[in-house]
Amino acid sequence: MDTHTHLPEEIAHAAGDLKEHPTWSTYWKVALILTVITAVEVWVYYVPAFVASRLFVPFLLIMSALKFGIVVLFYMHIRYDHKLFRALFVGPLIVAMVTLLALLFLFGHLSFGHPGAIVR
Amino acid sequence: MSTTTTSHHYTSTGLDNRKIAIWAFIGSECMLFASLISTYLVYKGRSPNGPFPHELWKDPSTGQIFKPILNIPVTSMSTFVLLMSSLAMVLALAAVENKNLPKRTVGEKILGSSKLWLAMTALLGATFLGFQAFEFTSFVHEGLTIKTNLFGSSFFTLTGFHGAHVTAGVIWLLTLLMIDFKRGLGPQDTISVDIAALYWHFVDVVWIAIFTLVYLIR
Numbered sequence: 001m002d003t004h005t006h007l008p009e010e011i012a013h014a015a016g017d018l019k020e021h022p023t024w025s026t027y028w029k030v031a032l033i034l035t036v037i038t039a040v041e042v043w044v045y046y047v048p049a050f051v052a053s054r055l056f057v058p059f060l061l062i063m064s065a066l067k068f069g070i071v072v073l074f075y076m077h078i079r080y081d082h083k084l085f086r087a088l089f090v091g092p093l094i095v096a097m098v099t100l101l102a103l104l105f106l107f108g109h110l111s112f113g114h115p116g117a118i119v120r
Numbered sequence: 121m122s123t124t125t126t127s128h129h130y131t132s133t134g135l136d137n138r139k140i141a142i143w144a145f146i147g148s149e150c151m152l153f154a155s156l157i158s159t160y161l162v163y164k165g166r167s168p169n170g171p172f173p174h175e176l177w178k179d180p181s182t183g184q185i186f187k188p189i190l191n192i193p194v195t196s197m198s199t200f201v202l203l204m205s206s207l208a209m210v211l212a213l214a215a216v217e218n219k220n221l222p223k224r225t226v227g228e229k230i231l232g233s234s235k236l237w238l239a240m241t242a243l244l245g246a247t248f249l250g251f252q253a254f255e256f257t258s259f260v261h262e263g264l265t266i267k268t269n270l271f272g273s274s275f276f277t278l279t280g281f282h283g284a285h286v287t288a289g290v291i292w293l294l295t296l297l298m299i300d301f302k303r304g305l306g307p308q309d310t311i312s313v314d315i316a317a318l319y320w321h322f323v324d325v326v327w328i329a330i331f332t333l334v335y336l337i338r
Contacts, residue, residue, distance in 0.1 A: 031207040064332035092147035096154030
């Protein structure tokens with residue numbers, strides 16, 4: 001059996017699929033990568049020296065963003081889909097991220113480091 | 121006259137309107153969860169009294185010292201379960217798409233069984249909900265409710281909303297599984313399974329963000 005996934009042409013067009021979907025082996029590899037990243041995230045949580053360092057939060061945020069991106073690209077197959085679907089997802093995601101960051105600035109959880117800024 | 125009808129819903133874009141709708145819905149859900157996560161982060165560290173997520177806390181009435189309330193090992197397991205449910209979901213979608221292809225080996229039959237992977241996804245989703253029920257119950261027993269402090273209010277609201285989404289997803293998956301048992305899902309049902317899969321993966325990516333921002337970052 002071919003390990004590629006196939007869509008009937010008519011359905012594939014209606015679904016907006018522009019490229020062939022990943023193979024089953026790709027799905028398993030993606031799951032393995034996600035598991036390893038999660039294990040690393042949890043491991044660093046228990047390393048006091050790393051938790052105390054300035055790298056801890058950026059490292060976790062990068063790992064989380066990486067997992068987020070992998071799931072969206074491969075499991076939600078956004079990289080294989082029509083650009084309209086990409087826009088419908090990425091547009092609101094940008095609005096959401098900007099709103100989140102704006103609120104954190106507004107309530108003093110983030111700052112540009114000017115005198116008098118509340119830094120937690 | 122042929123009695124065969126197609127169930128595809130075309131729009132002026134040439135794309136299926138159900139798929140456009142699910143992406144638009146997911147976009148709006150991004151903003152909903154961003155507002156809930158923002159609320160949690162804005163209130164983080166501003167509760168005057170415990171329990172706290174990552175710090176030791178003292179009960180003012182008894183003076184007893186308690187450990188941080190979050191249970192990282194349990195939540196790590198539930199995170200792993202949800203990640204694996206996404207794998208099961210893509211395998212279910214691939215099995216539906218490839219339903220008509222011949223399956224010669226046992227491995228091909230297993231990979232090509234949409235019933236197996238749909239049931240597996242629903243089971244893993246239900247397991248995640250079981251972990252969440254365990255976590256919520258233990259928090260209540262340790263004195264943290266939605267009314268206790270700012271952490272409790274924002275935490276239960278955020279994770280509760282996510283749990284409600286997982287519950288809706290499990291019901292959706294069970295519905296697809298019932299249809300699969302009743303008449304069998306095939307390539308003509310690809311879009312129906314695809315939109316359920318997109319919803320399920322979205323629930324997964326939201327948890328990826330929650331796990332890091334709420335549970336791991338101190």
